[in-house]
Amino acid sequence: MLDPLPRPIGGYWGDWQDAVCDHTAEALLDRCVAARMLEHVNPDVPSPGFVIPILHWLGTPQMFWDSDIGKTIETIAYSLYRKLNPRLEARADEIIDIYEKLQDPDGMLVWLRQNF
Numbered sequence: 006m007l008d009p010l011p012r013p014i015g016g017y018w019g020d021w022q023d024a025v026c027d028h029t030a031e032a033l034l035d036r037c038v039a040a041r042m043l044e045h046v047n048p049d050v051p052s053p054g055f056v057i058p059i060l061h062w063l064g065t066p067q068m069f070w071d072s073d074i075g076k077t078i079e080t081i082a083y084s085l086y087r088k089l090n091p092r093l094e095a096r097a098d099e100i101i102d103i104y105e106k107l108q109d110p111d112g113m114l115v116w117l118r119q120n121f
Contacts, residue, residue: 022087030084031093033077042070047103074100 037043044053045067057067081097084090108114 025080026084026088026090030077030081031090031096033080034093034096037070037074037077040070042074043100043103045070046074046107048106049103 041053041056044050045056055065055067057065059065078097078100081093085094085097104114
């Protein structure tokens, strides 16, 4: 593992950072799984369609699931930099592999074609 900087330990935010590493990162991922977000982006499984109905503003919070998953992966990446967790890393790698399958040869990543 490339380790260009020392891992941040302690300090004013240390307890909060430890909480993210020990609990929050995995809890965010568990919520994505429970909401069926990963089924929506995985081209190898049938799309569940609309899980959250269209609302009065003619949209659904489901439209933003790609950013929710992205922020979860970002949280996991920070967490893994700070404190190694092989099980959480393996779960994140599975999601990254799913997104790799969605990438077009020109580099464009379009997840919507799977979903609606």
